[in-house]
Amino acid sequence: MSQIAIVGGHGKVAQHLITTLAARGHTPVALVRKEEYRDELEEKGAVVRMLDIEQQDAAAFAEAFEGCHAVVFAAGGGPDGNVERKRTVDLGGSLKSIEGARTAGIERFVQVSAIGVDEPLPDDAEDVWRVYVEAKRDSDAALRESGLAWTIIRPGALTDDPGTGLVTLAESVERGEVTRSDVAGVLAVCLDEDATIGHQWELVGGDTPIADAVAAAS
Numbered sequence: 001m002s003q004i005a006i007v008g009g010h011g012k013v014a015q016h017l018i019t020t021l022a023a024r025g026h027t028p029v030a031l032v033r034k035e036e037y038r039d040e041l042e043e044k045g046a047v048v049r050m051l052d053i054e055q056q057d058a059a060a061f062a063e064a065f066e067g068c069h070a071v072v073f074a075a076g077g078g079p080d081g082n083v084e085r086k087r088t089v090d091l092g093g094s095l096k097s098i099e100g101a102r103t104a105g106i107e108r109f110v111q112v113s114a115i116g117v118d119e120p121l122p123d124d125a126e127d128v129w130r131v132y133v134e135a136k137r138d139s140d141a142a143l144r145e146s147g148l149a150w151t152i153i154r155p156g157a158l159t160d161d162p163g164t165g166l167v168t169l170a171e172s173v174e175r176g177e178v179t180r181s182d183v184a185g186v187l188a189v190c191l192d193e194d195a196t197i198g199h200q201w202e203l204v205g206g207d208t209p210i211a212d213a214v215a216a217a218s
Helices: 012-023 035-044 058-064 083-104 127-144 180-192 210-217
Strands: 003-007 027-032 047-050 070-073 108-112 149-155 157-159 166-170 177-179 199-205
Touching: 003 012, 012 027, 012 035, 012 180, 027 035, 035 047, 058 083, 070 083, 070 180, 083 108, 083 127, 108 127, 108 180, 127 149, 149 180, 157 180, 166 180, 166 210, 177 180, 180 199, 180 210
Parallel strands: 003 027, 003 070, 027 047, 070 108, 108 149, 149 199, 157 177, 177 199
Antiparallel strands: 166 199
16 A cells, blocks of 8 residues: 655644554655654554654655655644744645655645635734734645645644544535544545545534545545
């Protein structure tokens, strides 16, 4: 089966994705910046490679992707108020991942974004939120224009509740919550289904089994 590079491999969605991909017979390749994450992620079924999203260039991304068949960009600048990390991780990391994938000859690219980022922001939006939304919006636009075989998933508010396996998935959905486990489940199905290429979907919890929701949206 495929080797799948996961940028931001120690993130919460990424960790669910590692176990999901491993269970589906794939080899998840977790790209992380700290050696201390290795044992934890290897226990979940990942091959671990070092990559510093902020400090290394696109050529380093391409090297980290060696031997992989697809790239998942699941990194984020974290929940704190660090405006600059939204630019360097959420946007810069995505742009370097796209360039690295092209350099490495990898066509398949799945990106985790956020619900509603194409909508206009209110005038009183906080700076950190504005920069985050703009970073996600611009990275999605860059991926759509990249020439890669892309899929973009835009989840609603993420929770750590147990996954239900039931979602609502469409180009536009009512805002709501979705478990990180269910986001990972959708990503895994998308990676296995070529019919999902060229689609951008919003995702929240719902009442449709993941595989059925993906098939219906495709």
